[in-house]
Amino acid sequence: MTERDLSQLIEEVKAGDHQAFELLMQRYLRSTYFFLFQLVRDGALAEDLTQETFLKVWRHITRFDQSKKFTTWLFTIAKRTAFDALRKKREILFADFAAEENNATLETVEDTQELPDVVIDQELTATELWNKIETLPSVYQVILTLHYQEELSLSEIATLLEISYNTIKSRHTRAIHLLRQAYQNRAASESPQVT
Amino acid sequence: MKTTLATLLRSTTPPAPPAGLADRIMKAMLEEEKKRAQQLRLFSLVGLSVSVILFLVGIGIWGQTLVQSEFWQVATLIISDFGVVLRFWDSLLLALLETFPALSFTLFLIPIFSFFLFLVMYTSVQSSTKFRSAVIYS
Numbered sequence A: 001m002t003e004r005d006l007s008q009l010i011e012e013v014k015a016g017d018h019q020a021f022e023l024l025m026q027r028y029l030r031s032t033y034f035f036l037f038q039l040v041r042d043g044a045l046a047e048d049l050t051q052e053t054f055l056k057v058w059r060h061i062t063r064f065d066q067s068k069k070f071t072t073w074l075f076t077i078a079k080r081t082a083f084d085a086l087r088k089k090r091e092i093l094f095a096d097f098a099a100e101e102n103n104a105t106l107e108t109v110e111d112t113q114e115l116p117d118v119v120i121d122q123e124l125t126a127t128e129l130w131n132k133i134e135t136l137p138s139v140y141q142v143i144l145t146l147h148y149q150e151e152l153s154l155s156e157i158a159t160l161l162e163i164s165y166n167t168i169k170s171r172h173t174r175a176i177h178l179l180r181q182a183y184q185n186r187a188a189s190e191s192p193q194v195t
Numbered sequence B: 001m002k003t004t005l006a007t008l009l010r011s012t013t014p015p016a017p018p019a020g021l022a023d024r025i026m027k028a029m030l031e032e033e034k035k036r037a038q039q040l041r042l043f044s045l046v047g048l049s050v051s052v053i054l055f056l057v058g059i060g061i062w063g064q065t066l067v068q069s070e071f072w073q074v075a076t077l078i079i080s081d082f083g084v085v086l087r088f089w090d091s092l093l094l095a096l097l098e099t100f101p102a103l104s105f106t107l108f109l110i111p112i113f114s115f116f117l118f119l120v121m122y123t124s125v126q127s128s129t130k131f132r133s134a135v136i137y138s
Helices: A003-014 A018-040 A043-063 A070-088 A095-100 A104-108 A122-135 A138-149 A154-161 A165-190 B005-011 B021-068 B070-080 B082-087 B089-099 B102-137
Strands: none
Touching: A003 A018, A003 A043, A018 A043, A018 A070, A018 A138, A018 B021, A043 A070, A043 B021, A070 A154, A122 A138, A122 A165, A122 B005, A138 A154, A138 A165, A138 B005, A154 A165, A165 B005, B021 B070, B021 B102, B070 B082, B070 B089, B082 B089
């Protein structure tokens, strides 16, 4: 969906078009659910929060400023909805977010390096990739999803999560490093053993 | 074929949410919309009723004020002595303007305005509900 299509769709939703809202919701349902699931780690709660998030989008879409990025607005609503729900449940959100503050040595890891040749089958790799991502701490999953799937910049993610840019950058690097490590380990284990 | 982690992350999609979530959201949204329309309809109907009552009360009060005012005495001259009206029409007009009970008349207009306001609200709720129902259930 191009930016122009999206802004037209948003205009239609603003005018009260249900079908446009359904299209918009279908477009962001997967990523919103996944984002919320990463935050709350509870499937049923993530479902409820996804519903609440989209209801809030429907209620307040007229307030959305088209000059701003829709995904940032949507994920801010989702995050606040999750925060409120967790506050009610008296759970501390992002408890594991603070654990990785001093990983400065990983800042130098490049994220554009090629994966080992073993990564060939895209379909298989996609499933494997998400399995691997799901083993990462929540904060890494959030950053990877928002950065690569929703094309939010690291600084936009920092604003959204209310965490400093340097921390987000460091965690992004660390996430990429962990993923690459997982692939390299897999490649090493699959290569023929010389006896 | 070689690929980078970044390309791979961009080309894949996260696992699908539970089936039926989209339908659940749409149902909840329509339910909320329906509830909101009902609230607005009720609000506008209450508004219309209150406006009609205030209008009737206003007519009584304004009528009473009008009859008791000097304006009425001056106005009755028009009927009783039309010749005087023709001779002193400018003075009479000025006297009518000066004695007109403007405050009570303004207060009397308020329920009329509010009646039309609530009428517009009611018709817009009705038409939008009908239109949306037609779209959804067609």
